[in-house]
Structure formats: C-alpha cells, structure tokens
Amino acid sequence: MTSTASRIVDALREALPAGSIVVDETELRSLERDRSGTARGWALVLVRPGSTTEVQAVVRIADAHGTPLVAQGARTGLAGAGSAVDGAILVDFSRMNRILRIDPLERLAVVQPGVTVQELAEAATEAGLFYAPDPVSAEWATIGGTIATNAGGMRCIKYGVTRESVRSLEVVLADGSAVRTRSDTIKSVAGLDLTSLVVGSEGTLALVTEATVGLRSAPGPARGASALFPSIDAALAAANEIATAASPPAVLELLDSFALAAIRDYDSTLEMPGDARAWLLAVTDARAGADEELAGFERAFAAHGALSSARAETSEELDGLFAVRRVLQPALDGYFGTAIHGDLAVPRAALGEIVAHAAELSERLGVIVSINGHVGDGNFHPIIAFDPDDADQTRRAHEAHRELLARAHRLGGTVTGEHGIGTEKLEALDEELSPRVRELQRAIKAAFDPKGILNPGKKL
Amino acid sequence: MTSTASRIVDALREALPAGSIVVDETELRSLERDRSGTARGWALVLVRPGSTTEVQAVVRIADAHGTPLVAQGARTGLAGAGSAVDGAILVDFSRMNRILRIDPLERLAVVQPGVTVQELAEAATEAGLFYAPDPVSAEWATIGGTIATNAGGMRCIKYGVTRESVRSLEVVLADGSAVRTRSDTIKSVAGLDLTSLVVGSEGTLALVTEATVGLRSAPGPARGASALFPSIDAALAAANEIATAASPPAVLELLDSFALAAIRDYDSTLEMPGDARAWLLAVTDARAGADEELAGFERAFAAHGALSSARAETSEELDGLFAVRRVLQPALDGYFGTAIHGDLAVPRAALGEIVAHAAELSERLGVIVSINGHVGDGNFHPIIAFDPDDADQTRRAHEAHRELLARAHRLGGTVTGEHGIGTEKLEALDEELSPRVRELQRAIKAAFDPKGILNPGKKL
Numbered sequence: 001m002t003s004t005a006s007r008i009v010d011a012l013r014e015a016l017p018a019g020s021i022v023v024d025e026t027e028l029r030s031l032e033r034d035r036s037g038t039a040r041g042w043a044l045v046l047v048r049p050g051s052t053t054e055v056q057a058v059v060r061i062a063d064a065h066g067t068p069l070v071a072q073g074a075r076t077g078l079a080g081a082g083s084a085v086d087g088a089i090l091v092d093f094s095r096m097n098r099i100l101r102i103d104p105l106e107r108l109a110v111v112q113p114g115v116t117v118q119e120l121a122e123a124a125t126e127a128g129l130f131y132a133p134d135p136v137s138a139e140w141a142t143i144g145g146t147i148a149t150n151a152g153g154m155r156c157i158k159y160g161v162t163r164e165s166v167r168s169l170e171v172v173l174a175d176g177s178a179v180r181t182r183s184d185t186i187k188s189v190a191g192l193d194l195t196s197l198v199v200g201s202e203g204t205l206a207l208v209t210e211a212t213v214g215l216r217s218a219p220g221p222a223r224g225a226s227a228l229f230p231s232i233d234a235a236l237a238a239a240n241e242i243a244t245a246a247s248p249p250a251v252l253e254l255l256d257s258f259a260l261a262a263i264r265d266y267d268s269t270l271e272m273p274g275d276a277r278a279w280l281l282a283v284t285d286a287r288a289g290a291d292e293e294l295a296g297f298e299r300a301f302a303a304h305g306a307l308s309s310a311r312a313e314t315s316e317e318l319d320g321l322f323a324v325r326r327v328l329q330p331a332l333d334g335y336f337g338t339a340i341h342g343d344l345a346v347p348r349a350a351l352g353e354i355v356a357h358a359a360e361l362s363e364r365l366g367v368i369v370s371i372n373g374h375v376g377d378g379n380f381h382p383i384i385a386f387d388p389d390d391a392d393q394t395r396r397a398h399e400a401h402r403e404l405l406a407r408a409h410r411l412g413g414t415v416t417g418e419h420g421i422g423t424e425k426l427e428a429l430d431e432e433l434s435p436r437v438r439e440l441q442r443a444i445k446a447a448f449d450p451k452g453i454l455n456p457g458k459k460l
Numbered sequence: 461m462t463s464t465a466s467r468i469v470d471a472l473r474e475a476l477p478a479g480s481i482v483v484d485e486t487e488l489r490s491l492e493r494d495r496s497g498t499a500r501g502w503a504l505v506l507v508r509p510g511s512t513t514e515v516q517a518v519v520r521i522a523d524a525h526g527t528p529l530v531a532q533g534a535r536t537g538l539a540g541a542g543s544a545v546d547g548a549i550l551v552d553f554s555r556m557n558r559i560l561r562i563d564p565l566e567r568l569a570v571v572q573p574g575v576t577v578q579e580l581a582e583a584a585t586e587a588g589l590f591y592a593p594d595p596v597s598a599e600w601a602t603i604g605g606t607i608a609t610n611a612g613g614m615r616c617i618k619y620g621v622t623r624e625s626v627r628s629l630e631v632v633l634a635d636g637s638a639v640r641t642r643s644d645t646i647k648s649v650a651g652l653d654l655t656s657l658v659v660g661s662e663g664t665l666a667l668v669t670e671a672t673v674g675l676r677s678a679p680g681p682a683r684g685a686s687a688l689f690p691s692i693d694a695a696l697a698a699a700n701e702i703a704t705a706a707s708p709p710a711v712l713e714l715l716d717s718f719a720l721a722a723i724r725d726y727d728s729t730l731e732m733p734g735d736a737r738a739w740l741l742a743v744t745d746a747r748a749g750a751d752e753e754l755a756g757f758e759r760a761f762a763a764h765g766a767l768s769s770a771r772a773e774t775s776e777e778l779d780g781l782f783a784v785r786r787v788l789q790p791a792l793d794g795y796f797g798t799a800i801h802g803d804l805a806v807p808r809a810a811l812g813e814i815v816a817h818a819a820e821l822s823e824r825l826g827v828i829v830s831i832n833g834h835v836g837d838g839n840f841h842p843i844i845a846f847d848p849d850d851a852d853q854t855r856r857a858h859e860a861h862r863e864l865l866a867r868a869h870r871l872g873g874t875v876t877g878e879h880g881i882g883t884e885k886l887e888a889l890d891e892e893l894s895p896r897v898r899e900l901q902r903a904i905k906a907a908f909d910p911k912g913i914l915n916p917g918k919k920l
C-alpha cells in the first residue's frame with residue numbers, strides 16, 4: 001500500500017466505527033465485482049457506513065484525496081456499475097438497512113438504501129399496500145442499487161420502472177454535502193427534477209442515503225394463463241393484442257423456440273411438446289375485471305392459433321406456469337457452456353424483425369441467439385449461447401450480440417432496457433446517443449462531480 | 461431600436477419565412493405576458509418558427525448575439541415562465557401545431573409543441589386511446605407549454621403529472637443543435653434521464669421541438685358523486701378515506717366554506733344551502749369496478765356526516781356537479797375585486813393544519829384565504845381575495861400568502877404543486893431548496909446553457 005493509500009485508510013478508520021472497514025485482500029477481492037463477471041479494477045478498501053453522516057465523512061475523505069468512490073448494493077447488477085475501479089473506496093450500504101417509515105395515509109415508505117426490494121415489498125404488503133418494482137433479483141437487490149440502475153422487472157408493463165416509484169431522495173454529493181432532491185409531496189415543480197436524474201445514474205452523480213418511495217393499493221390476487229404456439233410470429237401477434245388491450249396485463253413474458261428446446265433438454269418434467277415454437281405467459285392482478293382479462297388472454301391465444309393453453313387460478317398454479325420461465329437461464333447457460341445475457345428494448349412493431357434477425361444470426365454465425373423476455377413492454381433479453389472453450393465460437397457470439405444491438409438501434413430501440421450501462425454497454429452507448437448528447441451528459445456529470453470521483457468510467 | 465437589435469431582427473428576417481416575425485410594438489406588447497399578470501420585461505421581437513430547422517436558426521442567432529430566448533406556448537401559465545424578459549426573442553410555437561403520428565400499437569403520439577392538449581386528447585380518443593394530463597387550460601394550453609411547466613390537472617391523483625406521460629423529446633439546445641433525449645421505447649436506461657430534466661424546466665434548459673408522449677387505454681365513462689359537509693374537517697376525513705381506498709378516484713376536488721359562500725352569492729341557481737361548510741367531488745373512470753368505487757365514495761361521505769350527496773351517472777349529470785367547481789374562480793375573484801391564486805402541495809396529513817392556518821390568517825389579517833383544489837393528491841389552490849384599490853388590504857393579502865407558503869414548507873410541502881416557479885415563486889424557492897441544491901441546479905443550467913440565454917431569470 002502506498003503512503004497515500006495508507007493515509008486514506010487511516011482517515012477512514014478514524015471516521016468510521018470499528019468493524020466497518022475491509023482491507024483484507026481475500027475478502028476485498030470477493031466483494032469487488034457485480035454479476036457482470038468481467039474483471040475490472042482493484043479496490044483499495046471497502047467501507048460499511050451506518051448513517052448519512054458516516055457516508056458524508058467517507059465522501060469528504062475521498063474528495064480530499066481525489067479517490068474514486070463506488071457505491072454498492074447487493075452486487076446483483078449485470079452491467080458492471082457496482083464493480084471496483086482501481087484504487088476505489090467501495091461503499092457498501094448493507095449496514096444502512098432500516099425501513100424508517102411506512103405511511104398508509106401518504107402512501108409512501110422511507111427507507112435506507114441497504115433495504116432489499118423484497119423486505120420493502122413485504123413491509124408494504126403488511127401495511128395493506130404494494131411496492132411495484134420487481135427485479136428478478138428482488139430477494140437480494142437493494143433499494144439503493146435498484147434506484148441507481150432504475151431497475152425494471154416483469155411488472156413494468158403495468159406499473160413502470162423504479163423511477164415511477166421514487167418520490168424523493170436524500171443524497172450525498174461529491175463534496176460531502178447531504179441534500180434532499182425535492183419535497184415528499186405527490187406533486188412538486190419547485191426546481192429541476194434532480195430525483196429523476198439521480199435515478200438510473202449508476203452512482204456517477206451522488207450516493208443515495210435515503211429514499212422516499214411511493215406505494216400503491218394492494219393488487220388483486222395474481223392469476224394467469226400461458227400458451228404454446230406453433231410459431232414465434234403467432235406468439236408475437238397474440239402478445240401485441242394482449243399488451244394493447246383495454247386492460248394491459250401485469251406481466252407478459254415470451255420464450256422462443258431455442259429457449260423451449262433448451263428447457264426440454266434441461267428438465268423433462270416440464271413436458272414441452274416438440275411442435276411448440278414459442279411460449280407466452282400473461283398475468284393479471286386486477287382488483288376488478290380480472291375474469292374478463294383472463295378470458296381476453298385466452299381469446300388472444302386462440303385467435304392466433306395457440307397449440308394449447310393453461311390457466312392458473314391460484315398462486316401455486318401460477319408458480320407452476322412460471323416454472324418454465326425460471327429454468328430458462330440455467331437451461332440456455334448449460335446448452336453450450338455459457339451465454340451472453342442481453343437487454344434490448346425495441347418498439348413493439350419491431351419485435352418480429354428482431355426475432356427474424358436473431359434466427360438469421362444464429363444460422364450465419366453458428367451460435368444460438370434466443371429471444372426472450374418482457375415482450376409486453378418491448379424489453380427482451382436475448383441469450384446468446386456459446387462454448388467458452390471454443391475461441392472462434394466465442395468471437396462469433398460477441399459478433400452476434402453486436403449485430404443484434406446495431407439492429408435494435410436502427411429499429412428505434414435501445415441497447416439497455418433495464419440492466420444499465422455500467423462498463424458493459426459503454427461501447428454500444430456511442431451508437432445510441434449522439435456526440436452532443438454525450439457531451440451534455442458529461443457536462444451534467446461535471447456539475448455534480450467536478451473532480452470525477454464518483455464511479456469514474458461508468459455509465460457515461 | 462439599437463443597431464444590435466436591428467441586426468438581430470434582420471438576421472431573423474433572413475432566417476424565417478415572411479409573416480413569421482412580429483416587431484410591431486402594439487402587437488408585441490399584447491403577446492409578451494402569460495397569465496401571471498405581473499409586469500416584466502419588454503421583448504425585442506416575436507418569431508413563429510415552422511420547423512425544428514427554423515428553431516435552430518433562431519437559437520443560433522440568439523447564441524451569436526447573447527440574446528435572451530423565451531419560449532411561449534399559449535401564455536396560459538400562471539407563474540410568469542412565458543413572460544418576456546428585456547430584449548428577448550419570444551419563440552411562439554403556434555405554427556408547429558401538427559400531430560405527426562398516433563400509434564395504437566406503441567401507444568404513443570408524436571406531436572409538435574404547438575398542438576393543444578385538447579387537440580391531442582381528441583386525437584387519442586379517436587384512436588380509442590387516452591392522453592391523461594388535463595390542465596384546466598387544456599383547450600388552449602399547448603403540449604410544449606405543459607411539458608415546460610410539467611403541468612398537472614384534476615386527474616393527477618390517478619394518472620400522474622405531465623412528466624409521467626412524456627416518453628422522449630426532440631429539443632434544440634442553447635447552441636442551436638437539435639438532439640433527441642432518449643429512444644421512444646417504453647424502457648431505456650441508456651444515459652442520464654435528460655427527458656425528465658427538460659420536463660418542468662420552464663424553457664431554461666432547451667426548447668422542445670417535438671414530443672413523443674405515451675397514451676393509455678381509454679378509460680370507462682366518467683361517473684361521480686359530490687357531497688356537502690357541515691365542516692371542513694369532516695370533508696378532509698372523507699377525502700383522505702377516498703384517496704387511500706383500494707381504487708383511488710380519477711378526480712377528488714374540495715371547496716371550503718369561503719368558496720361556498722362566494723359561490724352562493726355569485727350564482728343563486730346552484731342552490732347552496734347555508735349550513736354547508738365544505739364540498740367534495742369524487743369521480744371514477746374505471747373500466748371495471750366503477751359501481752363499487754361510486755358506492756365507496758358515498759359510504760365515505762355518509763361515514764363522515766355529509767349533509768347531502770348527489771350522484772352523476774352520465775356526463776351531463778357530472779357536468780352539473782362540476783358546475784360548482786367551475787364558478788369558483790369568478791366567484792372569489794369577484795368577491796373583493798381580485799385574488800391571489802396560489803398553488804401549494806402538502807402531505808395529506810397536513811391538510812387539516814393548513815386549513816386551520818388559513819382560517820387564522822383570514823381572521824388576523826382581514827382578508828379571505830380560501831382553500832380549494834386537488835385534495836386527493838394534497839395539491840390545493842388557496843385563493844386570497846382582496847380589494848386591489850385598498851393598499852393596506854393588498855399588503856395583508858400578500859402577507860397571508862407568504863405566511864401560508866411558509867407554513868406549507870414547515871409541514872413538508874412545496875410552494876408549487878403544478879403551476880411552476882417562473883418569476884412569481886422565485887423568492888419562495890429560496891426557502892424550499894437548500895443553497896447547495898440551488899447551486900447544483902444552476903450548475904446544471906450552466907451545463908445546458910453556458911451563456912445563460914434561455915429564459916434568464918426564471919425558474920432557478
């Protein structure tokens with residue numbers, strides 16, 4: 001450790017209680033990556049502040065030394081936003097894990113960033129309310145992490161992304177000052193919308209130390225229906241009909257033929273017939289009119305030639321329908337050994353062309369490009385399966401991913417619907433945002449963080 | 461006109477088609493104020509660009525000369541955001557008034573900024589869809605103006621403010637470059653959220669030249685119920701019960717006893733009984749479960765001691781219930797001659813204290829402080845009636861408004877729920893946002909507009 005590094009660690013030790021600093025190499029190495037898997041920088045130290053005041057102390061030390069700060073939630077991110085950069089102080093929020101208030105009259109919760117999404121969702125349910133954001137990692141993902149990434153989930157088609165549930169934030173700025181972004185009222189147009197700017201900024205603008213989030217009425221019981229289709233085009237037509245119905249579904253998920261084949265091989269108990277080329281699952285959680293919605297799903301399935309459909313009236317039955325979706329990732333990861341997990345979004349009208357392009361890429365490049373995901377809001381997760389020991393196939397898999405991203409752009413889409421940019425998508429961002437917009441974003445970053453110490457090299 | 465001014469006007473004449481420039485003093489003076497009514501600066505010229513390219517040309521001329529630019533919609537704003545500053549080029553978007561696309565599959569509309577809210581709402585309805593934002597000025601207010609102010613309306617309790625309906629923007633930046641803020645997809649986390657930053661920025665960051673807005677499913681027919689209460693506390697208790705019910709209403713409006721007295725005097729056909737001290741109107745537009753919602757409104761009315769209630773099953777009947785609300789403004793304006801129209805928002809739990817404070821101010825300062833508005837989302841519009849010819853009463857009216865704003869702050873509220881800051885609320889903003897937050901907002905402004913030519917002296 002250099003003498004500067006020692007001084008930083010000493011200052012942190014002085015500022016924080018005993019036991020809230022990790023410098024041990026082995027432990028540190030185990031904590032410096034999110035789930036993006038790509039190797040990045042080496043952290044100097046990890047700290048676990050227990051209060052906003054302690055976060056401020058850490059930031060002031062970083063500011064004084066120009067040391068990079070990387071905020072971390074549960075490290076479940078897929079884009080590298082939470083991974084270390086060289087010499088960084090990792091700020092782990094796991095000690096700031098209290099739900100401070102659930103307020104049924106204001107329909108809000110005030111929480112510390114280390115609370116998990118599931119803990120908040122359960123507390124809301126206990127109060128007869130509902131926290132809508134549902135990233136697949138909800139059991140571990142933290143409120144701070146999901147705010148930093150503006151996390152999505154299956155229910156976005158009905159309830160929107162995390163941003164739609166965040167009312168105001170307390171943040172610590174790069175100079176160590178703690179500020180509130182806005183009042184907690186439902187409506188306010190006092191000042192610029194700093195809240196929305198911080199949401200999704202992946203720790204590059206400020207550190208979230210407290211969040212006030214909106215809660216909704218408890219939904220009705222979740223019920224659903226799934227169907228198998230003889231072609232992906234038939235499934236997409238049914239999906240678009242369901243997504244644009246008078247009452248849009250709470251969940252609308254798609255699996256393609258590659259996914260079904262992999263699932264068939266992976267788990268024979270799921271009884272996947274050989275002629276099925278696509279699978280759809282639609283869920284309603286309406287408090288009123290759920291019967292009509294379910295009937296509407298089934299009408300759309302039948303109108304577009306579904307081979308079979310199944311209805312789930314109870315949560316156990318619905319869990320059964322989700323079983324197919326749940327094994328998707330292990331099934332395709334296992335197909336050739338590993339896989340790239342993408343995150344595109346395109347207009348609904350372009351889904352057919354993306355699917356056709358994926359098939360063409362699969363054939364031309366000799367890899368599997370499987371299209372799956374939240375088809376209801378046009379956000380899907382292509383899975384590109386390849387053998388990591390086959391260098392040429394690995395290269396072709398990455399080429400397929402690049403071509404798919406480029407096509408999504410041309411169709412008016414985005415290279416990241418919900419996973420974020422982090423380090424993984426920086427190159428793709430070049431194509432999506434014009435040079436002038438990127439310059440503007442860097443100027444905003446500089447307004448927040450003139451020394452560039454907050455998660456440098458990420459997002460922008 | 462100075463020689464610089466002449467050069468600017470000449471350059472604008474060269475850049476724009478004939479007939480799209482106003483320099484005539486009389487015409488110009490009639491176009492340089494929004495409805496805030498307070499006298500501000502004197503414009504140099506008004507231009508009516510017909511395309512993004514023409515807007516860019518205007519901005520480049522302003523940039524070259526350091527000339528202020530003030531974007532204008534229909535000048536229906538109440539905070540001064542659209543009023544001239546000295547020497548400004550007023551940019552009137554009335555020639556950019558086309559609906560470019562209504563897309564039922566993507567559930568979006570692409571519109572130019574000069575389209576009125578009502579024109580868009582009608583086009584959406586024709587396509588079987590729904591544009592939710594409903595400022596009271598919808599018949600004249602433009603999409604550009606409502607985006608600049610992040611306009612609210614009566615239906616915000618259910619559908620959110622304008623921001624919740626804006627998907628992406630094309631904007632012209634202060635250097636004349638035209639950029640898109642994001643892709644039109646439902647979900648995207650590529651880059652910082654420039655869209656939300658521009659929404660509500662009152663023309664201080666960029667000029668909106670095209671908007672992609674989200675459309676929703678057509679709602680069910682609007683039905684409602686109103687009730688009269690013997691006390692405002694009873695009405696507030698009923699309102700909070702309705703607002704936090706399993707299915708929140710589409711509209712929830714309150715009038716207090718000052719309002720009812722003024723309405724009684726103003727229009728005797730409305731049959732306002734003398735013992736009524738507060739009025740509530742709740743509306744449902746649910747596609748399913750509307751009967752239950754209506755019954756719920758009436759249960760809440762009865763449970764909190766309503767003197768009487770009336771139900772509206774048709775749009776004509778509902779229009780009849782709204783009649784009381786519609787005459788509020790002329791009735792109170794006429795009471796003493798004129799009135800201050802405020803725009804506060806507080807947490808629901810603080811509504812009772814605000815009402816009590818208003819009564820105390822009325823008594824102490826000898827003016828009428830009437831509390832009315834969108835009680836469902838805590839956003840209300842105090843009306844402070846006074847005689848403009850009575851200098852001392854005028855002073856006391858403004859004192860009452862200041863004290864009310866200060867109390868809203870202390871209760872965790874905001875000085876503007878939906879009207880904006882403009883020039884009218886700049887002083888109040890000082891109390892609401894910390895110096896550090898205001899400094900940060902100015903730094904963001906500088907990132908967008910280094911020369912400070914976009915609506916200088918407003919919002920921030």
